[in-house]
Amino acid sequence: SPTPGNHQPLTTQVAGHVGVMMTTEDGSLLIKPALPREVEFYQILQQDKTLEGLRVFTPQFLGTLKLEGQVDPSHANLAENIISIVLENLAYQFVKPNILDVKLGTVLYDDTATPEKKARMEKAAKDTTSGETGIRVTGFQVYDNATSKPIQTPKTYGKSLKPHQLGEGIAKFFPLFGQSEFLPVAGPTSGEDIDMSDSTSSYSFGLPIELLTPIVQGIREEVVLLREVYEPLEIRMIAASLLIIYEADWDRAEEALTRYFVEEDNEEDSDEEDDDDDETKPKKVGLPFVVRLIDFAHTNLVPGKGPDKGVLLGMETVINLLDDRLKKSRLEA
Ligand code: ADP
Numbered sequence: 065s066p067t068p069g070n071h072q073p074l075t076t077q078v079a080g081h082v083g084v085m086m087t088t089e090d091g092s093l094l095i096k097p098a099l100p101r102e103v104e105f106y107q108i109l110q111q112d113k114t115l116e117g118l119r120v121f122t123p124q125f126l127g128t129l130k131l132e133g134q135v136d137p138s139h140a141n142l143a144e145n146i147i148s149i150v151l152e153n154l155a156y157q158f159v160k161p162n163i164l165d166v167k168l169g170t171v172l173y174d175d176t177a178t179p180e181k182k183a184r185m186e187k188a189a190k191d192t193t194s195g196e197t198g199i200r201v202t203g204f205q206v207y208d209n210a211t212s213k214p215i216q217t218p219k220t221y222g223k224s225l226k227p228h229q230l231g232e233g234i235a236k237f238f239p240l241f242g243q244s245e246f247l248p249v250a251g252p253t254s255g256e257d258i259d260m261s262d263s264t265s266s267y268s269f270g271l272p273i274e275l276l277t278p279i280v281q282g283i284r285e286e287v288v289l290l291r292e293v294y295e296p297l298e299i300r301m302i303a304a305s306l307l308i309i310y311e312a313d314w315d316r317a318e319e320a321l322t323r324y325f326v327e328e329d330n331e332e333d334s335d336e337e338d339d340d341d342d343e344t345k346p347k348k349v350g351l352p353f354v355v356r357l358i359d360f361a362h363t364n365l366v367p368g369k370g371p372d373k374g375v376l377l378g379m380e381t382v383i384n385l386l387d388d389r390l391k392k393s394r395l396e397a
């Protein structure tokens with residue numbers, strides 16, 4: 065079980081409330097202060113047989129934690145009620161994680177929303193891509209090959225997109241090496257310490273076609289599987305996100321892809337080599353990408369009410385966008 069010790073802010077956060085997400089000292093686990101509903105959903109998810117298929121598409125849940133004595137004294141009255149959830153840090157296994165947070169669904173308020181919030185969220189869906197396509201690009205980070213630092217694209221970018229521009233947004237998250245058309249948009253915070261004048265060359269971003277194609281294809285297959293699992297469920301995920309992470313380090317991506325596509329078919333080769341926990345060792349080669357659902361602060365089971373149409377529409381949109389990305393990068397390779 066996780067030991068509350070030296071926690072540090074999550075540096076790979078691409079969306080959400082800033083400054084609340086912490087990691088354990090080694091970075092492998094996340095500690096998120098959570099609303100009762102999110103705690104409850106993670107707990108149900110571990111037990112409910114009908115949600116077994118969905119569970120593999122969520123971060124591993126290690127339990128809950130009360131961070132006593134670590135809360136700002138001015139909020140001391142809240143401290144007793146703050147429960148944190150301990151989750152697997154999905155970015156941990158990556159050397160250079162490119163991370164995309166996509167908000168799913170056409171409806172962004174739940175039954176607890178006040179009339180004011182309901183009206184605000186209806187307008188938000190209408191004014192962004194959410195209402196029409198079931199997704200909004202919330203935020204993403206893409207590594208710059210030249211500096212080995214991530215460029216973070218803020219949520220204002222995704223909010224500004226029209227439905228026909230979503231393909232452009234997705235292309236910025238999956239840059240093809242040498243393709244100058246889709247460079248990342250740096251936000252005000254990353255602009256402070258990253259000089260974009262050095263890195264706006266098309267050679268600063270992206271993976272070569274031999275690595276990008278299987279990664280986008282693999283991610284697409286995962287979203288197809290997720291949609292299949294999600295389709296029959298009577299659930300409403302309000303303002304949950306699809307978190308997509310892939311390896312942007314070329315050597316590492318190549319190794320991880322080989323493991324994923326070659327050795328997985330050859331079970332006898334993929335023996336659990338060395339299990340000694342030598343901390344000086346570099347990280348073990350993990351997956352080339354991961355696709356997970358996160359953020360269940362407004363998720364409800366709704367028996368008898370049928371499928372979650374808005375979220376399913378969003379998953380469909382993501383699949384179509386990934387198809388378009390594959391077509392486009394093939395054309396320009
Ligand atoms: P909020 O309720 O503040 O929106 P989220 O759960 O959506 O919080 O998380 C905010 C951000 O933190 C995500 O966009 C992602 O970048 C990062 N994040 C959340 N959960 C994980 C996880 N399990 N592993 C890695 N990163 C995560």
Ligand code: MN
Nearest residue numbers: 079080305359
């Ligand atoms: Mn969120």
